[in-house]
Amino acid sequence: MKKKGIIATLWRWIKRAFWGAGKEISEDDKFVVEKIESPSTMAVKAFFRRKLAVGALVVLISMFLFVFIGPYFFPMNLNYTDALQANMAPNNTLMKVPNELENNIKNINGFADFTVGVSKDNTLYLWGNTKNNLTNVDYAAFPDEIQAGNVAHAAAGSDHIIAITTDGKVVGWGNSSTGQFGVKKQESDPYTQMPDVLLNGTIDASKVKQLIAGYQATALVMEDGTMYMWGNNNAMLSLPEFTKGDKYNTDVEKVAFSNYYAIIMRKDGTVTGGQTLTFNMQKAYSNKDGEIKNLRTYMADRTVLDIAATNNCYAFIMDDGSIVVFGAAEYGEKDIPAITAEEKMVSINAGTRHFVAVGESGKVYTWGHNDGGQCDVAGKTAAEVYTGAKQTYLVNEDGELTDKAGFSGYVMGTDNRGRDILTRIVHGGKMTMTIGAVAVIVSTIIAIIIGCLSGYFGGWVDMLLMRITEIFSSLPFLPFAMMLSYVIRTMPIGETTRIFIIMIMLGLLSWTGLARMIRAQVLAEREKEFVLAAQSMGVKEKRIAFLHILPNVISVILVNVTLNFASCMLTESSLSYLGFGVQQPQPTWGNMLYGANNSIVIQNYWWQWVFPAIFLSIATISINIIGDTLRDVLDPKSSQEK
Amino acid sequence: MGKYIVKRMIYIVLVFFILSFLIFMIYNMLPSDKAAESARAEITANRNLKYEERYEYWQKQYGTNGTKVERYFRWLGVYPYDNGSFNGLLQGNLGTSTKFAKPVTEVLVEPMKNTIFINIFSTFLALGITIPLGIFCAVKRGSKRDVAVQVGTVVGYSLPTFIIAIVFIWLFAVILGWFPVSGMQTAGSLNWSPWRQFWDRMYHMALPLIVMTFSSLGGMTRYVRAAMIEALSMDCIRTARAKGLREKVVIYSHAWRNALLPVITLVIGWFLSIFSGSLMIENIFALNGIGKTYYDALQGNDNEVILALQMFYIALSLFGNLFIDIIYGFVDPRVRVNK
Numbered sequence: 007m008k009k010k011g012i013i014a015t016l017w018r019w020i021k022r023a024f025w026g027a028g029k030e031i032s033e034d035d036k037f038v039v040e041k042i043e044s045p046s047t048m049a050v051k052a053f054f055r056r057k058l059a060v061g062a063l064v065v066l067i068s069m070f071l072f073v074f075i076g077p078y079f080f081p082m083n084l085n086y087t088d089a090l091q092a093n094m095a096p097n098n099t100l101m102k103v104p105n106e107l108e109n110n111i112k113n114i115n116g117f118a119d120f121t122v123g124v125s126k127d128n129t130l131y132l133w134g135n136t137k138n139n140l141t142n143v144d145y146a147a148f149p150d151e152i153q154a155g156n157v158a159h160a161a162a163g164s165d166h167i168i169a170i171t172t173d174g175k176v177v178g179w180g181n182s183s184t185g186q187f188g189v190k191k192q193e194s195d196p197y198t199q200m201p202d203v204l205l206n207g208t209i210d211a212s213k214v215k216q217l218i219a220g221y222q223a224t225a226l227v228m229e230d231g232t233m234y235m236w237g238n239n240n241a242m243l244s245l246p247e248f249t250k251g252d253k254y255n256t257d258v259e260k261v262a263f264s265n266y267y268a269i270i271m272r273k274d275g276t277v278t279g280g281q282t283l284t285f286n287m288q289k290a291y292s293n294k295d296g297e298i299k300n301l302r303t304y305m306a307d308r309t310v311l312d313i314a315a316t317n318n319c320y321a322f323i324m325d326d327g328s329i330v331v332f333g334a335a336e337y338g339e340k341d342i343p344a345i346t347a348e349e350k351m352v353s354i355n356a357g358t359r360h361f362v363a364v365g366e367s368g369k370v371y372t373w374g375h376n377d378g379g380q381c382d383v384a385g386k387t388a389a390e391v392y393t394g395a396k397q398t399y400l401v402n403e404d405g406e407l408t409d410k411a412g413f414s415g416y417v418m419g420t421d422n423r424g425r426d427i428l429t430r431i432v433h434g435g436k437m438t439m440t441i442g443a444v445a446v447i448v449s450t451i452i453a454i455i456i457g458c459l460s461g462y463f464g465g466w467v468d469m470l471l472m473r474i475t476e477i478f479s480s481l482p483f484l485p486f487a488m489m490l491s492y493v494i495r496t497m498p499i500g501e502t503t504r505i506f507i508i509m510i511m512l513g514l515l516s517w518t519g520l521a522r523m524i525r526a527q528v529l530a531e532r533e534k535e536f537v538l539a540a541q542s543m544g545v546k547e548k549r550i551a552f553l554h555i556l557p558n559v560i561s562v563i564l565v566n567v568t569l570n571f572a573s574c575m576l577t578e579s580s581l582s583y584l585g586f587g588v589q590q591p592q593p594t595w596g597n598m599l600y601g602a603n604n605s606i607v608i609q610n611y612w613w614q615w616v617f618p619a620i621f622l623s624i625a626t627i628s629i630n631i632i633g634d635t636l637r638d639v640l641d642p643k644s645s646q647e648k
Numbered sequence: 649m650g651k652y653i654v655k656r657m658i659y660i661v662l663v664f665f666i667l668s669f670l671i672f673m674i675y676n677m678l679p680s681d682k683a684a685e686s687a688r689a690e691i692t693a694n695r696n697l698k699y700e701e702r703y704e705y706w707q708k709q710y711g712t713n714g715t716k717v718e719r720y721f722r723w724l725g726v727y728p729y730d731n732g733s734f735n736g737l738l739q740g741n742l743g744t745s746t747k748f749a750k751p752v753t754e755v756l757v758e759p760m761k762n763t764i765f766i767n768i769f770s771t772f773l774a775l776g777i778t779i780p781l782g783i784f785c786a787v788k789r790g791s792k793r794d795v796a797v798q799v800g801t802v803v804g805y806s807l808p809t810f811i812i813a814i815v816f817i818w819l820f821a822v823i824l825g826w827f828p829v830s831g832m833q834t835a836g837s838l839n840w841s842p843w844r845q846f847w848d849r850m851y852h853m854a855l856p857l858i859v860m861t862f863s864s865l866g867g868m869t870r871y872v873r874a875a876m877i878e879a880l881s882m883d884c885i886r887t888a889r890a891k892g893l894r895e896k897v898v899i900y901s902h903a904w905r906n907a908l909l910p911v912i913t914l915v916i917g918w919f920l921s922i923f924s925g926s927l928m929i930e931n932i933f934a935l936n937g938i939g940k941t942y943y944d945a946l947q948g949n950d951n952e953v954i955l956a957l958q959m960f961y962i963a964l965s966l967f968g969n970l971f972i973d974i975i976y977g978f979v980d981p982r983v984r985v986n987k
Contacts, residue, residue, distance in 0.1 A: 058799075477663055480969060482924045482961035485942060489958055492946045493677050576808045580928060583810050584943065602814055603932045605829045609822045619811045626806040634802060 052639040059635035062628035069625055073435030080429040084591045090118040090164055090358055090395060091424035093139065093611050098415035100134045101397045103407055107131045111405045115161040116394030117220055120145055122160040126405055128172055130157040138165060139610045143181050151177045158211040163219030170217060174208030176200070176226070184222050184238040196239045198249050204234060220263030231273055233258040244268040247280045254278065262315035262356070264333070269320055275309025277322060301332055314356035316374065321361050323351045329363060337375035343384065345371065357393040364391055370400060378413025419613035421598070427613060431621055434593035438622070441509050441594070442575035448513025450520065450567050454556070457524025462532055462551040479518035484580065487515060491586040505588055512574050520566045527559045561640035568633035572626045579622055595622040656973055660966045667962050672720045675955050683707040743952030752956045756938060763930070763937035766853065767922050770860040775915065778865055782872025786880060787899060797869065804866025809925065813859045813932045820855055827855040830934040856933045860926065864918065871914045872907070879906035912975055920968040924961055
C-alpha cells in the first residue's frame with residue numbers, strides 16, 4: 007500500500023462517505039492475479055526498498071569509482087618526498103595573491119608553504135599556510151615594527167620571515183628556535199647569529215640589493231657588495247665558511263640558496279659555492295647535451311649574469327645568454343627547453359624544483375618539476391618573474407601580476423614526508439580494495455571447492471577436509487599473518503610480489519568459516535528430491551555437486567563474500583598499520599595511519615589520520631550494511647517474520 | 649563424556665604437532681644462523697680460532713646441526729642434542745631471547761600476566777554490557793531503539809580497533825586529558841605505596857580497556873541478539889507463554905537458556921581471539937603484554953621469542969576449541985557428546 011498525503015486521505019474519506027468504498031476498485035482489478043516473481047527478483051526488489059542499503063551501495067560504488075578512476079587524475083610518484091611541504095594542513099591559499107598587492111608588486115618571495123609580497127607602497131602581504139601546526143607559530147602575527155607602508159624588503163624562509171623596514175631595521179619573526187633570527191640562546195648553539203649591525207643598528211634600506219631566506223638561514227646583500235648571512239649552521243652548511251673573515255662577504259652581487267648550500271655570484275661575474283660546492287663543480291658535470299665535462303674549467307674564462315637554485319640544483323646564466331645547470335636533478339631540473347639562437351637569457355628564478363628564466367624578448371622559459379602546474383607559464387612574456395616553492399608569478403613593467411601558475415594547495419594536507427594525502431588516499435584505496443577483493447576471491451574459491459566436496463561426498467573426504475579446515479581455522483590470524491609477513495620481508499623479493507603474496511596469504515587464512523557454512527548448506531540440499539532426480543538421470547557426481555547443488559547455496563556465498571570483503575580490508579589495514587602489510591612508500595589506507603598513534607600526530611596533524619580513517623571506515627561500514635541487508639533479503643525466513 | 653574428552657585431547661595434540669611442525673618449517677626459512685653469529689663473534693675476539701671448527705661447535709651447542717626434522721624434534725625435546733641431553737619444549741625450554749639475553753620463558757612471565765589481566769577484565773566488561781543489551785534488542789525487536797542499536801553495532805564492528813583507539817585517544821587523552829596517551833605507569837612510581845601503584849596502573853589501563861570493550865561491543869551484541877531471536881522463535885517459548893508464565897521467566901529462564909549455547913561458543917572464541925586482538929591495543933598504548941612482546945620481537949629479529957609466542961597462540965586456540973566442545977556438553981543436555 008502506497009503512502010498518500012493527508013489531502014488524498016481526506017478526499018478518499020469524503021468520497022467513501024458518499025459513494026462507498028466499493029466504487030474505488032474497478033471490476034478488472036478484482037480478478038487480477040498477483041504476478042509471480044522469481045525469488046531473486048523479489049530479493050533485489052526487497053534490497054532496493056531499504057533506504058540504508060541503497061545509500062550504502064551508492065556510497066560504495068562512488069568510492070570504487072573514486073579509487074579506481076582517481077589514480078588517472080592524481081598520478082603519484084612513489085619516491086617523491088619534499089621536506090619543505092611536510093605536515094601541511096589542508097589549505098588552498100598557497101597561490102592566493104591578495105587583491106591589494108596584485109597591481110603594485112615590488113617583490114614576491116617564498117621558500118616553503120607561505121609566501122610574502124611587498125607592494126610598491128611598502129606594505130607587507132602574506133599568504134599560504136600561515137600557521138605552523140606543530141609549533142603553533144603564526145606567521146601572520148606581524149611584529150609591532152611592521153606596519154602598513156613601512157616595509158622595504160621581505161623574504162620568507164622555511165619557517166621564518168625577515169623584513170627590512172623603510173628606516174632600515176631588520177625584523178624577523180616566526181620560528182627562532184634554531185637561530186633563524188635574533189640572539190643565540192647559548193654560546194654553544196651551532197648557529198650563526200645575526201650581525202650586530204642588523205641586530206642593534208639600522209642599515210640603509212634603499213641600498214639593499216637582495217634579501218633572501220632559505221631553510222633556517224637568511225642572507226642580505228647590499229649595493230656595495232657587502233653580504234650578511236646568518237642562521238642554523240647545521241641546516242645551511244655553507245654558513246660557517248661564508249661568514250668567516252672577509253673572503254666571501256664582499257663584492258657580492260647575488261646569493262642563491264639551495265636546501266643545504268648557498269652559492270654566491272660576485273660583482274665580477276664569477277661564482278663561488280664554498281669548498282664543498284666548488285669541489286662538486288670540478289667533478290664531471292654536463293648540461294643536457296653532455297657538452298660540459300668539468301664545470302669549473304668551463305666557467306673559468308666566462309662570467310655569469312644571474313644565478314638561481316632549487317632544492318638540489320644550481321642554474322647559471324652565462325655571459326653568452328646560455329644556461330648551465332648542475333646538481334642532482336631528480337625532477338627534470340636539467341631538461342632545459344630549446345632556446346632559439348638569437349634569444350639570450352637575462353634572468354633566472356627557481357622554486358623548490360623548477361626553474362623559470364626570462365629571455366631578452368621577455369619570453370618566459372620554464373623547466374623542472376611540474377606537479378602543480380608551476381611550469382605552465384612557459385612561452386608567456388613578463389618583465390619580472392617571482393617564484394614560490396611550487397608557484398610562478400609573472401609581473402609586468404608596472405608591477406602588475408599578469409599571470410600566475412602553480413600549486414594552490416593540498417585539499418587534505420600532506421603527511422610527514424610532504425606527500426599529498428588526497429593522492430595517497432586515492433592510490434591507497436585502490437591498493438586496499440584490490441587486496442581485499444583478491445583475498446576474497448581466493449578464499450571464496452577455496453571455500454566453495456572444499457565446502458561442496460566435503461558436504462556432497464561425505465565419508466572420509468568430508469572427514470579429511472574438515473580436519474584440514476579445523477587446522478586452518480585454529481591458526482591465530484593476526485599473529486600468524488604477522489609472522490608470515492616477517493618471513494617474507496627477509497626474502498629478496500620485489501614489492502609487487504610481496505603485495506601479491508600478502509593477498510594470497512589473506513585469502514588462504516580466511517576461507518574456513520565460509521567452507522563450513524557451504525558444507526552445512528550442501529548437506530541439507532543434497533537430501534532433496536531434485537538431487538535424487540539428477541542422480542537417477544545419470545548426471546555425474548561432480549556435475550551435481552557444482553552445477554545442481556551449488557546454485558542453491560549461492561545466497562550463503564553472496565552474503566559471506568560481501569562480509570568477508572570488509573573483513574579482509576580490515577585485516578590488511580591492521581597488518582599495514584602495524585607495519586607488517588604493504589610497506590611504505592606504497593600507500594594503503596592502513597599504512598597511512600602507521601605512526602598516527604602518538605599524541606603529536608593525533609593532536610597537531612589531525613588531517614593525517616582523520617581522512618584515511620574516514621575513508622576506511624565508510625568503506626567497511628557500507629560493505630557491512632550491504633552484506634547484512636543481503637542476508638536479510640536472501641533469507642526467506644527472516645523476511646517472512648518481519 | 650570422558651571418552652569424548654580423551655578423544656578430542658588426542659586429536660588436538662596431533663593437530664598441535666602438525667601445526668607446530670608447519671610453523672617450525674616457516675621459522676626455518678628465516679635467514680638467521682645463531683651458530684654462525686656466535687662463531688663470528690668468537691673469531692673477532694680471538695683471531696687464532698678457526699671458523700669452521702667454532703661454527704661446528706656452536707651448531708652442536710645450539711642443536712642447529714642435522715636436518716630440519718631433527719631440529720624440530722630437538723626443539724620439541726624428544727630428540728637428543730649431540731651430548732645426549734634433551735632440552736626442548738617438553739623440558740620447559742623455549743630458547744633464549746637475543747634481546748634480553750634471558751630464557752624466553754622468563755621474558756614472557758610479566759607480559760603474560762598483564763595480557764591475561766587486560767583480557768579477563770575487558771571480557772567481563774564487554775559481557776556485562778553486551779548480554780543485557782543483546783537480550784533487550786531481541787525482545788524489543790524491530791522497535792526504534794533496536795534499530796538504533798543495530799545501526800550502532802554495524803558501525804561498531806566495521807571499524808578497525810586502531811581507528812577506534814586513535815579516536816578515543818584523541819577524545820579522552822588529548823582533548824579532555826582524562827587519561828594518559830600511552831604507557832603502563834607514571835615514571836618514578838616505583839617508590840610509591842603498593843596501593844597507589846595499583847591505582848596508577850588502573851589509571852593507565854583505563855583507556856585501553858575502554859577501547860577494547862568498545863571495539864568488541866558491536867559484534868557481540870549482534871551475536872547475542874541473533875541467538876536470542878533464534879531462541880525466542882522456538883516452540884517451547886510459545887508453549888511457555890501459553891501456559892501463562894510471566895514474560896520475565898519466559899525470557900530469562902526459557903529463552904536465555906537456549907540462547908546460551910551459541911553465546912558460550914562466542915564468548916570463548918572471542919576470549920581467545922582477543923588474545924591476538926589485544927596485540928593491537930598493547931602496541932597502540934605501549935602496554936607490556938605478550939602482544940607487544942611479539943611485535944617487538946618481530947621488529948627486533950628476536951626469533952626464538954617469535955617462535956615461542958606463535959606456538960603459544962596456536963596452543964591457546966586449540967585448547968580453546970577443546971574447551972568449547974566440553975562446555976557444550978555441560979550446558980546443553982542434547983549435545984552430551986558420547987559418540
